Amino acid sequence: MEEGMSGFYIRATGGRNSSGNVGGTKCGRWNPTAEQVKVLTDLFRSGLRTPSTDQIQKISSQLSFYGKIESKNVFYWFQNHKARERQKRRRVSVDDDGALKEADEKPLPATYFTEIDQVTEPKRVTETLQLFPLNSYDELEPEKLRICRNEWTENTAYAWCGMESEIGYPPLDLRLSFL
Amino acid sequence: MEEGMSGFYIRATGGRNSSGNVGGTKCGRWNPTAEQVKVLTDLFRSGLRTPSTDQIQKISSQLSFYGKIESKNVFYWFQNHKARERQKRRRVSVDDDGALKEADEKPLPATYFTEIDQVTEPKRVTETLQLFPLNSYDELEPEKLRICRNEWTENTAYAWCGMESEIGYPPLDLRLSFL
DNA sequence: TAACTATGAATGAAAG
DNA sequence: CTTTCATTCATAGTTA
Numbered sequence: 001m002e003e004g005m006s007g008f009y010i011r012a013t014g015g016r017n018s019s020g021n022v023g024g025t026k027c028g029r030w031n032p033t034a035e036q037v038k039v040l041t042d043l044f045r046s047g048l049r050t051p052s053t054d055q056i057q058k059i060s061s062q063l064s065f066y067g068k069i070e071s072k073n074v075f076y077w078f079q080n081h082k083a084r085e086r087q088k089r090r091r092v093s094v095d096d097d098g099a100l101k102e103a104d105e106k107p108l109p110a111t112y113f114t115e116i117d118q119v120t121e122p123k124r125v126t127e128t129l130q131l132f133p134l135n136s137y138d139e140l141e142p143e144k145l146r147i148c149r150n151e152w153t154e155n156t157a158y159a160w161c162g163m164e165s166e167i168g169y170p171p172l173d174l175r176l177s178f179l
Numbered sequence: 180m181e182e183g184m185s186g187f188y189i190r191a192t193g194g195r196n197s198s199g200n201v202g203g204t205k206c207g208r209w210n211p212t213a214e215q216v217k218v219l220t221d222l223f224r225s226g227l228r229t230p231s232t233d234q235i236q237k238i239s240s241q242l243s244f245y246g247k248i249e250s251k252n253v254f255y256w257f258q259n260h261k262a263r264e265r266q267k268r269r270r271v272s273v274d275d276d277g278a279l280k281e282a283d284e285k286p287l288p289a290t291y292f293t294e295i296d297q298v299t300e301p302k303r304v305t306e307t308l309q310l311f312p313l314n315s316y317d318e319l320e321p322e323k324l325r326i327c328r329n330e331w332t333e334n335t336a337y338a339w340c341g342m343e344s345e346i347g348y349p350p351l352d353l354r355l356s357f358l
Numbered sequence: 359t360a361a362c363t364a365t366g367a368a369t370g371a372a373a374g
Numbered sequence: 375c376t377t378t379c380a381t382t383c384a385t386a387g388t389t390a
Contacts, residue, residue: 030371
């Protein structure tokens with residue numbers, strides 16, 4: 001029952017600043033700034049999933065305002081984000097029983113976009129994608145509060161068979177034949 | 180979701196005791212029980228390195244008997260365990276060429292597992308066969324050198340206009356209408 | 359209680 | 375698109 005007061009941790013903030021790499025290093029990986037992440041997330045939430053080369057180019061160009069970025073970073077970001085959303089959903093759907101938690105990447109209504117490169121759109125999209133009435137990021141939090149989102153599952157079903165006491169675990173089959 | 184911000188993190192310090200989560204708490208990371216760790220370690224030592232989604236499901240399901248667990252925990256556990264074993268070995272091979280340290284995760288002979296179904300249902304037997312003889316030992320491949328190759332900017336397949344680096348930032352339309 | 363350690367979680371990058 | 379790998383961040387638990 002160790003219960004300390006809530007304390008803070010000061011993040012060391014190593015030599016990397018948000019607008020670039022550590023001084024001298026040339027091969028570090030991209031470290032997106034909060035603003036960049038926000039824009040990308042907004043785009044994703046708006047329905048963008050697989051931006052074309054041209055779109056990537058434009059996004060990257062714009063985001064370079066906030067810090068160093070290359071087109072490939074944008075490309076990878078969307079690829080990863082999409083894949084992980086799927087993977088997450090796949091995994092949740094299996095071991096989650098119905099506790100539906102807030103999906104933090106739920107697509108917005110399509111009116112947000114004029115045309116959306118979304119899975120629901122059979123027709124190939126022209127790369128117009130105009131007019132993005134987002135009023136985001138006028139201010140970014142100077143500090144980040146880490147919230148527990150519990151994205152994966154809440155897991156409600158533990159089969160605590162009441163046969164044992166709390167610590168008296170049943171003998172484990174070390175051969176693991178259950179698999 | 181991390182980004183290059185410098186700031187503090189506030190530790191929530193929910194009411195958690197050492198043997199697991201308190202009933203009311205739903206935040207916080209997974210805290211495996213000793214039994215869960217043992218099973219996972221045994222699986223690892225038996226050669227399992229990268230369980231498939233299906234295997235992850237089964238493992239997670241079984242381990243839920245010992246306490247709260249989600250499939251993503253199993254996924255991460257194997258990911259981390261494998262990575263850290265690799266990293267440890269790499270470190271040893273670098274700064275300590277001659278003397279081999281004690282490998283504490285040495286794979287067991289395969290006979291450790293497999294046919295022990297004398298008390299289990301045939302269904303379990305099937306699942307056993309399904310899990311083990313598969314692509315478990317995907318280790319042993321040489322580690323890759325991570326070189327900064329600049330493929331993206333050079334490769335013609337994408338033809339990114341490499342315009343990153345330090346440039347005068349254009350006036351940015353903050354409402355993302357650039358697309 | 360502040361370092362330190364072990365490890366869960368996340369994600370950029372890339373391979374398959 | 376899927377899966378894997380490397381690296382880093384975050385934090386529970388431990389130690390000095």
